Amino acid sequence: MRRLVVSLLSIAVGLGAVAVWLGTGPETAAQEAETEGAGCIACHEKLNPGLVQQWRDSKHAKAEPKRVECQTCHGDDHTGADDAEKARTPTPKTCKKCHFKQVRQFNKGKHALAEATAHAIPMTANQPDSVQKAACLGCHSIGKKWEDGSVGKCDSCHTRHLFSAEEARQPEACETCHMGEDHSQYEMWRSSKHGVIHATDGGSGRAPVCQTCHMQEGDHEVMTGWGFLALRLPVPDEQWTADTMTIVRAIGPWGQDEAGMEERIGAIKALKLARLDQESFDETRAKMIKVCATCHSESFGREHLENADEVIRETTHVMAEAVRVIEKLYEDGILPLTADGPKHPDLLLFYDSPTEIEQELYRMFLFHRQKAFQGAIHANPDYMHWYGWGPMKSSFQRIKEMAVEYRKRYGKK
Ligand code: HEC
Ligand code: HEC
Ligand code: HEC
Ligand code: HEC
Ligand code: HEC
Ligand code: HEC
Ligand code: HEC
Ligand code: HEC
Incomplete structure (x- = not known):
């Protein structure tokens, strides 16, 4: 077989030489080989x-022994300008x-x-x-x-x-999506010590990029222990559990009645919005610490992540307290302000939240809390503090004051 390929190759080289000798040039010969069959390249070379x-x-x-051609991916039903819709x-x-x-x-x-x-x-x-x-x-x-x-x-x-x-x-491959208000992982990583070393060393590999930690050995299955909202059960103590449940309540009422509620819980589980088992958490944590340990001591990595877990506990508590302030407004009949309003604070209405106090709650949840714990995880002290924890506390203060104001303004005599 190998010998056959070699002899075919030498014939091809020979033919190329003949072509040069005849004055057609090897480029044309190569292009002719490409346009053989479907003619995709010759036409699209002009178009695009x-x-x-x-x-x-x-x-x-460049793949050997067989290139992956246009038609390998798009099929060969479409052959010209009039039938572009046939391209697969x-x-x-x-x-x-x-x-x-x-x-x-x-x-x-x-x-x-x-x-x-x-x-x-x-x-x-x-x-x-x-x-x-x-x-x-x-x-x-x-x-x-x-x-x-x-x-x-x-x-x-x-x-x-x-x-x-x-x-x-490259970490920039993740940047278009993992940036901005509610998931600024790129900005956090970029200005963390890891990102700065990556930049100063010209990507030498001395510092980790997103893929080092999240796509170990090229594994395309991305998934973290805490997830986007850092809501999971079980957590280690009663207060933390109660705080988590309060927040889950506020992302769960989309359905409102009992059937709807059940449907929502089903969706939260199926889409892994909240993580509901300990085993997968322990597994991802162990894998992560192993990555840290390629450059740090194992205990250094573990302690950093455990401190970030504590930050999640603290931010979850402040957040739950804020939700409770607004739940109380619903319980006392101050909210909703209109008959068709929701019956419970709904964090997933985001910027469609019906009142200013709930708008503040949404910003506290989606912007400030996210930055606080994501910053702690990604070793970015400034994101953790000045973009995260600090604004969170300020938001909570405003919510408490607004609640007093709402009671005065909308409370029944
Ligand atoms: C004679 C010229 C010609 C040939 C040959 C040709 N195409 Fe096209 N192709 C076109 C034109 C024109 C369009 C439409 C471009 C547009 O919408 O702007 C098109 C569109 C496409 C699209 C986009 C389809 C879509 O729905 O947007 C794909 C993919 C495509 N061609 C692949 C191929 C492949 C693969 C082959 C070979 C099997 C091929 N083309 C052969 C001219 C050609
Ligand atoms: C007919 C087989 C075939 C199909 C279909 C195919 N590929 Fe490939 N792909 C290859 C071969 C062969 C290579 C080259 C492997 C090598 O050189 O090590 C490759 C390499 C790659 C690489 C690595 C390139 C690099 O820089 O190392 C990526 C990424 C890739 N393919 C993505 C895709 C995607 C996405 C699709 C579908 C849209 C696809 N491939 C469809 C055969 C295929
Ligand atoms: C490995 C698979 C693969 C090969 C090989 C491939 N394409 Fe594509 N092509 C894609 C994918 C994936 C898309 C995006 C489809 C989508 O999501 O709409 C695409 C989109 C296109 C489009 C429409 C969108 C655009 O960006 O303009 C055209 C035209 C096209 N391909 C032409 C070609 C031509 C011509 C060749 C050969 C030179 C080729 N493709 C080879 C995978 C392939
Ligand atoms: C085109 C946009 C896009 C790109 C590019 C992208 N992601 Fe994502 N990523 C998302 C979205 C959207 C989600 C949330 C998925 C969901 O809704 O369930 C996500 C989720 C994740 C998660 C899971 C978080 C969790 O819930 O546990 C990780 C980790 C992640 N991405 C890492 C990466 C890395 C690393 C890269 C670059 C190599 C990358 N992503 C590139 C859009 C993107
Ligand atoms: C040094 C390792 C490391 C690097 C580098 C890193 N991450 Fe992470 N990332 C983590 C850890 C650890 C977690 C939390 C894991 C857990 O939930 O237990 C995490 C969590 C996440 C999450 C889930 C939500 C969150 O922020 O908590 C996403 C999404 C994510 N990272 C994306 C990225 C992207 C994108 C980059 C690059 C711009 C990046 N990470 C760089 C270690 C890293
Ligand atoms: C979140 C970003 C991301 C997405 C989405 C993604 N890849 Fe990749 N892919 C990577 C990274 C990063 C690598 C390099 C892994 C490494 O070598 O460390 C890679 C490498 C590859 C390779 C080369 C593997 C090798 O060993 O040379 C192939 C093939 C591939 N991807 C195919 C795919 C296919 C098919 C899809 C769609 C199902 C896909 N990728 C979607 C990030 C992604
Ligand atoms: C700039 C890109 C981007 C845009 C625009 C965007 N998202 Fe996302 N979204 C992401 C990324 C990235 C994640 C995961 C981040 C993480 O895990 O930290 C995500 C996470 C989510 C999640 C949580 C998934 C989970 O597992 O907890 C929901 C729900 C969501 N987005 C809905 C939306 C909706 C609805 C819109 C439009 C109104 C939207 N997103 C617009 C990138 C985007
Ligand atoms: C590819 C190597 C590499 C990996 C993997 C890595 N780091 Fe680092 N990290 C570094 C380097 C180099 C520094 C700079 C050390 C210094 O400040 O002198 C650093 C600095 C840090 C810092 C801030 C500086 C300090 O000493 O406090 C923290 C926090 C950190 N890493 C945590 C982690 C965690 C957690 C993981 C795993 C999730 C991890 N790193 C994975 C290379 C790495």
Whole structure:
């Protein structure tokens, strides 16, 4: 077999030499070989030269013994300008044929739930379609559900048509999504000691990037112990448990009546909005400490993370106290202000919250609490304190004062 390839190669080289000798040049010969069959490249090279160049630079175009061609991913039903709709849109099912491992890992992780969680929140449906498309789905499409049943957008991290592993290894591959008010992990990491060393050392690997900790050994299954909202059960003591339940109540009332409530709890579990078992937490924690231990002592890593757990306990308590202040306004009939208002504070209404005091609660929850514990985890003292814990305490103060004001203004005689 090998010998056959070699002799075919020498014939090809020979033919190339003949072509040069005849004056057609090897470039034309190579291009002819490419346009063989479907003719995708010859036409698209004129239409979208940048796109075709990226494919040419990709490992796919250089793969041996067989290149991954345009038609491998898009099929060959479309052949010209009049039938573009026949071009197949590749999904993870297409990639899976050759990258089984990555697709399977991806499916087990949190990214695969991203589109479903964005749709699970009723406030999403209240936003205009154009806003959903430009905002939520711009990021949550990483977990896009396709008609063929497969899930994910692999080009979220290794963009088309280069499909480069090296690009996906850069922390900037995560930046478009993991930034901003409620999940500023990129900014936190970037200005932490880890990010600064990464920058000053020109990415030498002396300091960890997102992928070092979250995609160990290229594992595409991303999932943390605490999760986005740092709500999980069981936690070590009664007060912490009660505080967690108070917050879960405030993200759970979307359904309102009992059936609806049950449906919500089901969604919280299925989409892993709150984490409800100890084993998976212990497992992810152990894996994480092992990463720290490649550069720090094991106890250094463990103590840092345990302190961050304590920060979660403290922020959960302050947050729960604030929720209770507003729950009391509902219990005493001060809220809702209108007959069709909610019957309980609903943290997942976000900026559609009906009153200013609940708007303050939403900011405290989604902006300040998030920064406080995420900053503590990602070793960024300033995010933890001045963007997180400090504003959280200020918010709580305002909520308490507003509650007194609301009682005066809206209380029944
Ligand atoms: C004769 C020219 C021509 C050939 C040959 C051709 N295409 Fe196209 N292709 C087009 C045009 C024109 C469009 C529409 C571009 C637009 O919408 O701006 C298109 C669109 C596409 C799209 C986007 C489809 C969509 O729904 O947006 C893909 C993918 C595609 N082509 C892949 C291929 C592949 C793979 C082949 C080879 C099997 C191929 N093309 C052959 C001209 C061609
Ligand atoms: C490894 C698979 C793969 C190969 C090989 C591939 N594509 Fe694509 N292509 C994709 C993916 C993935 C998308 C994005 C689909 C989506 O999510 O809508 C895409 C989108 C496109 C689009 C429409 C969107 C855009 O960015 O303009 C065109 C046109 C296209 N491909 C043409 C080509 C051509 C021409 C070739 C060969 C030079 C090629 N593709 C090779 C995977 C591939
Ligand atoms: C027909 C098989 C095939 C299909 C389908 C395919 N690939 Fe590949 N892919 C390959 C081969 C072969 C390589 C090169 C491996 C090498 O050089 O080590 C590769 C390499 C890659 C790499 C690593 C590139 C690097 O820089 O090292 C990524 C990322 C990748 N593919 C993503 C995708 C995605 C995403 C899809 C689906 C849209 C896809 N591939 C579809 C065969 C395929
Ligand atoms: C800039 C990108 C971006 C935009 C825009 C965005 N999200 Fe997210 N969203 C994320 C990221 C990243 C996470 C996970 C962050 C984390 O775990 O810290 C997330 C988490 C969530 C979660 C929590 C998932 C969980 O497991 O707890 C929900 C629900 C959610 N987003 C809904 C929405 C909705 C609804 C919109 C639009 C109104 C939206 N998002 C807009 C990037 C975005
Ligand atoms: C969250 C970002 C992200 C997403 C989404 C993602 N990848 Fe990757 N991918 C990476 C990173 C990071 C690497 C490099 C891993 C390493 O070598 O450490 C990688 C590497 C790869 C490789 C090369 C593996 C190797 O050993 O050379 C393939 C193939 C691949 N990814 C396929 C896929 C497929 C298929 C999908 C969609 C199901 C996908 N990736 C989605 C981040 C991502
Ligand atoms: C296209 C946007 C996008 C990109 C790029 C992206 N993510 Fe995500 N990521 C999300 C969204 C959205 C979620 C929340 C998923 C959900 O709603 O369940 C998420 C969740 C996560 C989680 C899980 C948090 C939890 O709940 O436990 C981790 C860890 C994570 N991403 C790490 C990364 C890393 C590391 C990279 C870069 C290699 C990356 N992400 C790239 C959008 C993105
Ligand atoms: C030194 C390791 C390390 C680095 C580097 C790192 N993280 Fe994390 N990250 C963690 C740990 C530890 C947790 C909390 C794990 C747990 O829940 O027990 C976490 C949590 C998260 C979460 C869940 C929500 C949260 O913030 O608590 C997301 C999303 C995330 N990281 C994304 C990123 C992104 C994106 C980057 C790069 C910009 C990054 N991380 C860099 C270690 C790291
Ligand atoms: C690839 C190596 C590497 C990994 C992995 C790593 N770090 Fe670091 N980290 C460093 C370096 C280098 C410094 C700078 C040490 C100094 O300040 O002299 C640092 C600094 C720190 C600092 C701040 C400086 C200090 O001494 O207090 C904290 C906190 C920290 N790391 C925590 C962690 C945690 C927690 C993990 C695991 C989740 C981790 N690191 C993983 C390399 C690493």
